[in-house]
Amino acid sequence: MSSTKTGHRVFKSAAIGGAALAFAIGATGCSAVQDFQKSTSDAWSVTYEVSVTGGDTKTVNDVKYLEAEKRGEDSVEKTSVSETTTPDKKAKGAAAWSVESIVTAEKKAAVSATPGKGATATCKILLDGVKEIASNTGAPGERVDCSVDTPAFAKK
Structure with a gap:
């Protein structure tokens, strides 16, 4: 297998993993914001x-x-x-x-x-x-x- 195909697969896997990580952090961040808003509600x-x-x-x-x-x-x-x-x-x-x-x-x-x-x-x-x-x-x-x-x- 050529090194460009291997590099492309590694890049694609890293991109997918990074997107999943960004989504997880974003979802956790939204939850933290909602929890903070509730705790400071009147x-x-x-x-x-x-x-x-x-x-x-x-x-x-x-x-x-x-x-x-x-x-x-x-x-x-x-x-x-x-x-x-x-x-x-x-x-x-x-x-x-x-x-x-x-x-x-x-x-x-x-x-x-x-x-x-x-x-x-x-x-x-x-x-x-x-x-x-x-x-x-x-x-x-x-x-x-x-x-x-x-x-x-x-x-x-």
């Missing part, structure tokens, strides 16, 4: 609250809420068959359940629960534990749902 501290009055206020049942595992990620649904409420010291016959969560800005925040027999449930979604962005009150004994897209952060 995210809200969201408080989900379900308060109950009248009837059986000891628990709320079939509780569902959305939470992002990490900043920048889409929320996933968390579920619980039953959650114990904390009695309200100021209002007799009232109790509440709450949980802190993270939700990426401009993504959906949602909570739902069913009160005990004869109780009325009210759900609320709070940003940073203070600003109410959604609330709803259900009929006695009926499921209550709150859902809202979280706002964008103010531009600096």
